[in-house]
Amino acid sequence: MAKNPEVVMVTGAAGFVGSFLIERLLALGHVVHGLDIAPLDAARNLEAVRAHPNFHYMQGDIRDRATIEAFFRPEAAVLYHLASVVGVRRYMEDPLSLIDIAIIGTRHLIALAVEHDVRILFTSTSEIYGRNPAVPWKEDDDRVLGATSVDRWSYAASKGVCEQMLYGVHRKTGLPFSIVRFFNVYGPRQTPIYVVSQTVQRVLNGVRPDLYDGGTQTRCLTYVEDAIEGVIAAATRPEAIGEVFNIGNSTENTMAEVVGMVLEAAGSDLEPVPIDTREKYGAVYEDIGRRVPAVGKAERLLGWKATTTAREGIAKTVAWARATPWYLALKP
């Protein structure tokens, strides 16, 4: 079928990244078809776009083939596939659905994309590189995953299977695809169970923030609006077809610095609570000391680079959360 460059699909539409992506796609003039397991009424992230004439929402589960068939627009130029179980705690709670949603859901979407020749953008993760100690990680670097008895690796393993399905199907059928691997994307509306979002929510509620294992681990924090521009470039540029890209800020910050920046932006003098993760979670927990993206490929092929500093992004996130009572009241 002839493609309509204006029409796009987004799975994981009610999520944190999905909602920012949809706002941006609508602003660019697209007709957006969004799918999420969450009911639209409950999707506060979509408040700004819910009534937009070019936005169409369907509640449904990507594990269900009939749902995906009803959702799928064969004329669409791009399918942005974001739906996933996200967050260490969530996938430790429900390991079977993590794997079903990632692998069965993605498999259904790939099959329909092949049938209708629709380009796919798949959102993967920096967790793919595991604990490879040789940072910064280039896109074709080795994955160094830990033992299967450690829960956290199921997320990286399932995203890895999805990436390999895409490569395999591309080789066999020519399906156009691109993959982005996010490095700690954060910003307004993110569920408060990740380092920045949880710290912001706690501090603004006057609760002392956690600091894991001395706070020496580093992360490269990527502000959501920066990440979105990388996603759209990866999904649309011809030179991005068949390629995977790190979407991350190249600047590392320790967790102690990040917590400090939140406290500063919030004007708070709360003392962080030191947490020993081995004591709290036991041997099924394993952290990764440093996660640093090589950013040259995204710069070269996508013309994309993160530009928001952690201090600026955290300040914006704190200002938004402070003005958003429903977010402050969320029970993570």
Ligand SMILES: NC(=O)c1ccc[n+]([C@@H]2O[C@H](COP(=O)([O-])OP(=O)(O)OC[C@H]3O[C@@H](n4cnc5c(N)ncnc54)[C@H](O)[C@@H]3O)[C@@H](O)[C@H]2O)c1
């Ligand atoms: N935020 C990050 O730092 C980060 C890092 C690495 C990768 N990612 C990836 O980016 C994507 C978006 O992440 P996010 O931060 O917006 O997470 P999120 O949890 O806010 O969004 C994920 C969305 O997927 C939906 N979903 C889950 N299961 C579904 C199903 N079976 N059918 C339909 N919808 C379903 C959820 O309801 C949710 O709205 C995910 O694929 C995630 O793995 C995010």
